Amino acid sequence: MTTLEADISLYKAEQEAIPFTLANEDAWVDYKEFRPTYPQSMLDLWFDYHSRHGGNFDAVHDVGAGKSTFQFCYPTVGGGILSQLLARSFNHVFVSDPGQANLTAARAALRPASQFTLQLATGEESWLPTSSIDFVAMGECFHWMDTERALAAASSSLKPGGTFAAVFYSVTMHFPQHPRLDALLQNAEIEAFRGFYNDSARFQSPEMMAAPPRMQRGFNTLELPDEKTSGFHDWTRVNINLHGRSDVDAFNFVPEELFPIPASQVKASERVIELEDKSWSREVDVDYVKRFLLSISLPYDERCWGHPSWVEFERIINDEFGGKVIAEWPVAIILGSKK
Secondary structure (H helix, E strand, O other): OOHHHHHHHHHOOOEEEEEEOOOOOOHHHHHHHOOOOOOOOOOOHHHHHHHHHHOOOOOOEEEOOOOOOOOOOOOOOOOOOOHEEEEEOOOOOOEEEEOOHHHHHHHHHOOOOEEEEEEEEEOOOOOOOOOOOOHHHHHOOOHHHHHHHHHHHHHOOOOOOOEEEEEEEEEOOOOOOOHHHHHHHHHHHHHHHHHEEEEOHHOOOOHHHOOHHHOOOEEEOOOOOOOOOOOOOEEEEEEEOOOOOOOHHHHHHOOOOOOOOOOOOOOOOEEEEEOOHHHHEEEEEEEHHEEEEHOOOOOOOHHHHHHHHHHHHHHHHHHOOOOOEEEEOOEEEEEEEEO
């Protein structure tokens, strides 16, 4: 077994219908190295919105906390990584995840233990008391949920003035030094996914089929509850590092014949903010990009690495840039305030 084949097995899901429920706790050691970090600028954006709406900083709920992204200033390895960042600003953090192994990793990592309450639950479950939470955060997991039910659960638990915040960074990347790399990587990903779909019934399950349309335009395919009839107001969509590209160009990584591009659900009543933020970038080599793709829990293999687009992608990085380039992630954020 090659190193990359071993990495594929490392990311086996505890529940195949929910790919982010990592069964192998050792996956966290690898995962923390090959994902972008949640920058301080994201937290500043969230908390500025929260403060402007009169939100308090007593209790926060980190939903789907197991597969959150590692912040390198922390020496611990494991789940609940966004929880650790939130704990710096909130008095108590409620941590939930549908994967038992994810929660086990979070329990081992989160200190002091008295500041955290852990619960085995999906994002759609309402398990917290009504109007008990100041802030609901979802890091790189909202797209796996029934978003209508998840927002209903968040609305139920939030206090008036509380905030719902979700973030999604793209499965593909932007390379500012050589934009042709963007298209090469995206094409290799699309061709590889076509192979996954054709070879495995798992990728044709209802759960797997439902997720990509929620990601193909960032969060712009998600219809948010009407402000006049729902418990939320001031819906704000933040698109980061699109650099004038369409949301499809920035986020799509699956074949359009299998997943037709959904229509945008952005309403005129919603605020849309476009930002550029270099905090969502880092220097990478080819091996890093491979391992980032593997950490998505998709079986990337020679169907991707042997594709002409990937071969050229690898050649440009190694021959023209000496093996390393700057990679930047397009990012989508949704913010809503509880009435």
